[in-house]
Amino acid sequence: MSKDIKIKKGLDIKLVGEAEKSVEQAIISNFCTxxxxxxxxxxxxxxxxxxxTLKAGDVIFYDKSNEDVKFxxxxxxxxxxxxxxxxxxxxxVKIQADKPQSYKDFGKFNTSSxxxxxxxxxxxxxxxxxxxxxxxxxxxxxxxxxxxxxxxxYATAPLTADLDFVLQGKEAExxxxxxxxxxxxxxxVHIGVGSKNSPLANMSDAxxxxxxxxxxxxxxxxxxxRIDPVNKGEVVWTVNAQDLVVIGELLLTxxxxxxxxxxxxxxxxxxxxxxxxxxxxxxxxxxxxxxVDKDGNDRIISGNVLSGKQLKPDGSLGYYDNVISVIPEGDxxxxxxxxxxxxxxxxxxxxxxxxWLTPKKxxxxxxxxxxxxxxxxxxxxxxxxxxxxxxxxxxxxxxxxEDLDEMEALGMYEVAPEDFALTEFICVSKxxxxxxxxxxxxxxxxxxx
Numbered sequence: 509m510s511k512d513i514k515i516k517k518g519l520d521i522k523l524v525g526e527a528e529k530s531v532e533q534a535i536i537s538n539f540c541t542x543x544x545x546x547x548x549x550x551x552x553x554x555x556x557x558x559x560x561t562l563k564a565g566d567v568i569f570y571d572k573s574n575e576d577v578k579f580x581x582x583x584x585x586x587x588x589x590x591x592x593x594x595x596x597x598x599x600x601v602k603i604q605a606d607k608p609q610s611y612k613d614f615g616k617f618n619t620s621s622x623x624x625x626x627x628x629x630x631x632x633x634x635x636x637x638x639x640x641x642x643x644x645x646x647x648x649x650x651x652x653x654x655x656x657x658x659x660x661x662y663a664t665a666p667l668t669a670d671l672d673f674v675l676q677g678k679e680a681e682x683x684x685x686x687x688x689x690x691x692x693x694x695x696x697v698h699i700g701v702g703s704k705n706s707p708l709a710n711m712s713d714a715x716x717x718x719x720x721x722x723x724x725x726x727x728x729x730x731x732x733x734r735i736d737p738v739n740k741g742e743v744v745w746t747v748n749a750q751d752l753v754v755i756g757e758l759l760l761t762x763x764x765x766x767x768x769x770x771x772x773x774x775x776x777x778x779x780x781x782x783x784x785x786x787x788x789x790x791x792x793x794x795x796x797x798x799x800v801d802k803d804g805n806d807r808i809i810s811g812n813v814l815s816g817k818q819l820k821p822d823g824s825l826g827y828y829d830n831v832i833s834v835i836p837e838g839d840x841x842x843x844x845x846x847x848x849x850x851x852x853x854x855x856x857x858x859x860x861x862x863x864w865l866t867p868k869k870x871x872x873x874x875x876x877x878x879x880x881x882x883x884x885x886x887x888x889x890x891x892x893x894x895x896x897x898x899x900x901x902x903x904x905x906x907x908x909x910e911d912l913d914e915m916e917a918l919g920m921y922e923v924a925p926e927d928f929a930l931t932e933f934i935c936v937s938k939x940x941x942x943x944x945x946x947x948x949x950x951x952x953x954x955x956x957x
Contacts (some may be wrong), residue, residue: 518722537789543826565764580634582766623703623946639749645924656695662702669771681756738922774834775872814929838876907948
């Protein structure tokens with residue numbers, strides 16, 4: 509049986525502003541901010557209060573519902589502020605970083621250790637939050653064993669970081685992490701790669717799958733659907749490729765090194781390129797250094813343009829993100845734009861739109877949704893860009909009227925909001941698909957667990 513994953517349904521969104529393959533050291537950020545909202549469904553119990561001094565790797569907070577899951581500091585320094593929201597909810601922990609950095613020593617890990625020891629080490633060192641699970645797209649429950657683990661080494665989202673580039677030279681760390689993860693499942697570790705040049709293409713203790721096709725071919729949800737779909741009562745884990753490097757370095761050296769190579773991309777960026785920085789660093793240190801006009805009307809996004817999160821200029825890099833996208837804000841309106849031929853936008857429809865005539869053209873799109881929110885219009889367009897073997901519109905509607913049985917039957921257990929980013933992009937009804945799926949997953953987590 510072929511191990512390859514070939515998909516035909518999907519859409520490659522070619523945008524202006526792809527990052528050039530050169531890496532610069534970002535200006536060292538004075539502050540690091542960790543936001544609990546990056547860890548969905550986690551209720552934090554704070555350990556490091558204001559004034560506490562930390563080494564990189566020291567615990568900041570843990571998950572109230574599972575005290576074994578700890579979240580550690582990416583930098584050494586002093587906690588200067590704990591931002592709180594309604595009902596004293598912890599919104600962010602801000603740390604003033606030391607110069608130079610010091611690291612907590614977790615000790616070099618014996619890679620021949622058994623599964624129980626490996627799991628305990630990952631939990632104690634703060635690497636566990638890098639492991640997420642389906643169903644529910646939340647941090648993995650360490651008390652459950654997954655039937656398989658999925659890693660995508662092929663990023664297909666628009667303007668996203670090229671994983672073959674950012675992972676090069678990290679083969680030893682990747683192999684250490686993959687070998688450790690392989691002990692935590694009775695099944696297999698599945699890795700999807702886009703080419704034989706991928707640093708992940710020759711990993712042992714894993715099954716390698718060659719992936720091809722338009723976006724979302726690189727989404728781990730697509731791989732799960734094709735290789736090992738999730739049914740009721742089953743669990744699979746997923747890990748981002750760049751997070752493997754952090755895990756692997758911790759195992760090999762005992763150091764929690766939150767270094768990350770980040771792509772700064774988008775049509776608003778003067779010189780799109782890669783930066784070496786740390787998780788939680790201020791994005792302003794990268795965005796305004798030969799990047800974006802301070803007076804420009806742009807949107808800064810931590811993550812890719814389809815599923816990332818909007819940031820303010822003084823915001824910080826998300827815990828799981830490796831791209832900062834900057835595109836023009838679409839808060840202007842086009843007079844009679846609805847009845848004119850469209851040449852400068854991407855569309856899967858051929859009604860007055862002509863992007864299909866120039867499939868290799870790159871577009872400079874803004875954030876304008878080009879329409880208002882309305883009831884679902886049945887067009888059959890979602891199915892053309894949705895490669896998963898399920899019915900996207902029916903699943904979205906089931907989430908909206910909160911029918912748990914129907915959500916189960918339609919395959920809710922194996923999806924995450926990012927799997928619906930493309931259907932949201934092309935939706936003529938302007939429905940917030942990813943938000944609908946997230947709320948549906950939260951409802952299932954609450955009612956079914």
